[in-house]
Amino acid sequence: MTSSPQAASRPKPLGRTIGHVGLALTVAFGGIALGAGYWQVLRSPDLTRAPDNPAVIAAARNVVRGMIVDRDGKVLASNKRSTVTGEPYRVYPDRAFSTVIGYASTDFGTAGLEHAWNAELTGVSNRDPIGDVLRKFQTDPYDPQKLTLGISSVLQRAAVAGLGDDRGAVVMLDPTTGEILALASTPTYDSGAIANPKTSRDAFAAVSGDTTGRPLVTRATQGLYVPGSVFKIVTAIAGLGSGRISASTTFAEQPKAERDGLLVGGFRVHEHPGVPSQSFNLASATEWSSNIWYALAGLRTGGDNLVAFAKRMGFGAPLPFELPTSSSQVTSGGGSGPGGFSDETELANASYGQAETLVTPLQMALVAATIANGGTLMKPHLVIATSGRNGSRTIAPEQMGVVIGPDEAAAITAAMQRAVESSIGQQFTSGAKVPGIPTAGKSGTAELGGTGAPHSWFIGFASADHPRVAIAVIVERGGRGGARAAPLAGDLLALYFKTFGR
Numbered sequence: 001m002t003s004s005p006q007a008a009s010r011p012k013p014l015g016r017t018i019g020h021v022g023l024a025l026t027v028a029f030g031g032i033a034l035g036a037g038y039w040q041v042l043r044s045p046d047l048t049r050a051p052d053n054p055a056v057i058a059a060a061r062n063v064v065r066g067m068i069v070d071r072d073g074k075v076l077a078s079n080k081r082s083t084v085t086g087e088p089y090r091v092y093p094d095r096a097f098s099t100v101i102g103y104a105s106t107d108f109g110t111a112g113l114e115h116a117w118n119a120e121l122t123g124v125s126n127r128d129p130i131g132d133v134l135r136k137f138q139t140d141p142y143d144p145q146k147l148t149l150g151i152s153s154v155l156q157r158a159a160v161a162g163l164g165d166d167r168g169a170v171v172m173l174d175p176t177t178g179e180i181l182a183l184a185s186t187p188t189y190d191s192g193a194i195a196n197p198k199t200s201r202d203a204f205a206a207v208s209g210d211t212t213g214r215p216l217v218t219r220a221t222q223g224l225y226v227p228g229s230v231f232k233i234v235t236a237i238a239g240l241g242s243g244r245i246s247a248s249t250t251f252a253e254q255p256k257a258e259r260d261g262l263l264v265g266g267f268r269v270h271e272h273p274g275v276p277s278q279s280f281n282l283a284s285a286t287e288w289s290s291n292i293w294y295a296l297a298g299l300r301t302g303g304d305n306l307v308a309f310a311k312r313m314g315f316g317a318p319l320p321f322e323l324p325t326s327s328s329q330v331t332s333g334g335g336s337g338p339g340g341f342s343d344e345t346e347l348a349n350a351s352y353g354q355a356e357t358l359v360t361p362l363q364m365a366l367v368a369a370t371i372a373n374g375g376t377l378m379k380p381h382l383v384i385a386t387s388g389r390n391g392s393r394t395i396a397p398e399q400m401g402v403v404i405g406p407d408e409a410a411a412i413t414a415a416m417q418r419a420v421e422s423s424i425g426q427q428f429t430s431g432a433k434v435p436g437i438p439t440a441g442k443s444g445t446a447e448l449g450g451t452g453a454p455h456s457w458f459i460g461f462a463s464a465d466h467p468r469v470a471i472a473v474i475v476e477r478g479g480r481g482g483a484r485a486a487p488l489a490g491d492l493l494a495l496y497f498k499t500f501g502r
Contacts, residue, residue: 005167028475029466030091064088065121066144068101068113070153071384077101077114081348090114090195094153096160099218100323100382103194108204111216113382116322120145120386146413148385150179155492156501159184167213168475169220169361172492175369175461175470177397182497183362185219203381221325224358225474228446229428229481231353232294233267233367234330236282238309239301240408247411250279251296262292265345269295269352269451272445274340274427286415286442289423291352298351298454303339306351312403313366313377320380321362321402328363353444370457371416371440372467375409376402415441417464428480429458434494437502438464441471441489443481453477458485462493469496 065088069079076097079088090104102112105370110118117127121141159170172182187210193203207215217223239245250260252260253501260270275288285293298306309315310330319325330350335342341350349355362380368375379398386393417440419425420432441460448454456478461470471489478484 019397022223059080063122063142063144065090065104065114066123066146066388068121068147068149070149070151070156072153073148074153076149076153079302082235085197087197089197090192092192092195094157095188095190095192096153096157098183098188098191099215099220100149100151100156100183101191103191105200105204106192106197107200110196110360112218113149113322115147117147117383121147123388130137143388145386145388147383148197148387149182149382150174150181150384151382152181152499155182155495156184158182158495160186160188162491165473166475166478166484167279168220168473168478169223170488170492171220171361171365171472172496173365173369173380173470174466178369178380179384180380180382181222181469181490183218183382185217186265187213187215189215195365214400215368218323219474220361221319221321221323223360223474224326224328225360225455225457226446226448226474227353227359227364228444228455228457229289229291229353230364230367230442230444230472231357232286232351232460233416233442233459234290234310234313235284235294235298235301235306235351235369236412236415237313237367237370237404237408238306239297240282240411241309241397241404242301242305244270244301245282245297247282247415249297249300251293252279254279254292254296257292257296262295262348264299264348265343267345267348269348282411283415283418286412287418287422289419289428289443295348296353299344299348301351303337303347304332305339306347307339308411309403312401313370314400317361317364319360319366319380321380323364326360328359330357337382354447361472361474364459364474365470368441368461369470370403370474371409371412372461372470373409374406375404407426413440413464416442416460417441420460428482429486430462430482432482432490432493434456434490434497435461437462437492437493437497439490440464440467441486443486453479456484456486458479458489460489462497468500469493 056442064079075090078091080091081088094245102114104110104114123144135304159182170184173180189207193199254464255277258271261270271292275290280290280293307330315328317327331341333340337343341347346355350357377400379400384395420429420439432441433439439462444457458481459472461467473485473489
């Protein structure tokens with residue numbers, strides 16, 4: 001039986017059509033609701049705190065910003081009002097903090113912590129999502145937050161003074177919490193002059209025009225340096241963590257290589273003068289700072305493992321931190337070999353901190369902190385608390401991850417302690433030992449080629465048996481690690497225990 005033309009053209013029931021339209025509208029409104037919920041609820045805190053949020057920008061010009069204080073309550077940033085316009089502007093009494101706090105200027109915006117915490121300092125947000133939503137309906141929506149930093153002014157000023165006229169950086173932190181105790185970069189600059197409307201333009205022109213010292217670059221977080229021998233601790237972490245080497249590993253070919261150089265892919269790795277022609281294990285290789293042992297350890301560990309364990313500590317990407325950070329690298333990653341190395345020659349050289357390896361001082365402080373904390377890395381942070389009219393909030397410690405196990409960390413600690421405290425180790429780390437305190441560390445002499453002096457490095461922690469503070473020091477063109485960085489680190493570690501007790 002065939003249907004008639006009238007039956008074929010008969011319209012569909014009206015109810016079914018309405019149902020389809022209703023379903024389509026439901027899906028559309030559901031999508032809109034999900035999108036609104038995502039931006040207004042899930043992403044609302046990020047949008048509220050964004051430095052380019054118009055509400056934040058408007059508040060920055062009219063609201064009296066919250067103070068910034070150190071861990072002991074010493075004021076590091078406060079406010080005055082212009083006698084001409086009546087607008088508030090920032091006052092910074094201590095230029096040792098300039099590369100940390102940055103500046104807030106009506107002419108040049110914000111930098112440093114003033115930029116990262118702009119929404120909180122102007123009172124647009126206190127990092128409480130519910131409170132931020134409700135604040136929009138209040139008569140006075142602004143609640144400027146006071147920031148308390150974990151930094152000690154005593155340590156910060158001493159670090160800047162210790163660097164002196166040299167360009168460099170110091171990072172000190174609590175390895176168990178990630179609290180930054182000092183974050184020094186030199187040269188510093190007068191952030192107060194940039195904030196003051198009377199002097200702002202001339203001051204900013206002078207600082208930004210200094211292309212030699214580049215004071216606006218926070219070297220502790222943005223400076224990328226060849227690490228030299230301090231990178232050997234990363235190789236030890238990767239070797240022990242991957243199980244490819246142990247604390248007792250020796251290499252039969254080492255004694256001959258100490259005399260003739262280690263031939264890798266047609267390139268000879270040479271030792272620095274004075275290293276005996278014998279086989280080392282982890283402790284003795286670290287004590288003597290043997291390039292050849294660490295080159296062999298890196299080759300046995302493999303490029304994939306070296307890069308993977310470095311990545312666990314933050315290499316290969318910007319670190320999660322309040323200030324901008326450059327990405328540290330084990331290799332440029334352009335090679336076809338394991339881990340992105342071009343060949344075994346690059347891997348061997350990178351394993352003792354040369355080749356294409358580049359690091360920030362903050363990154364190397366985290367390497368030391370990882371060992372100090374038994375293989376567990378804590379997220380670094382500057383601000384430890386905020387407070388306003390609606391109360392205070394504490395910034396809790398946050399774990400970044402477990403890098404290696406406690407046994408492996410203990411073996412590296414023992415090696416680093418010998419590198420500082422033995423008569424042999426002190427040839428390379430002179431001045432790093434804190435009297436009466438077990439001290440662990442590793443110096444570094446980063447060769448740069450050419451005729452200039454190498455960078456001087458030291459990383460370490462104390463006390464070795466109950467770590468409370470980790471440190472990284474670099475002095476650009478400062479010579480051997482034991483010439484500038486190691487003694488400065490020793491002075492700062494000793495000052496820590498004098499200030500905070502044993």
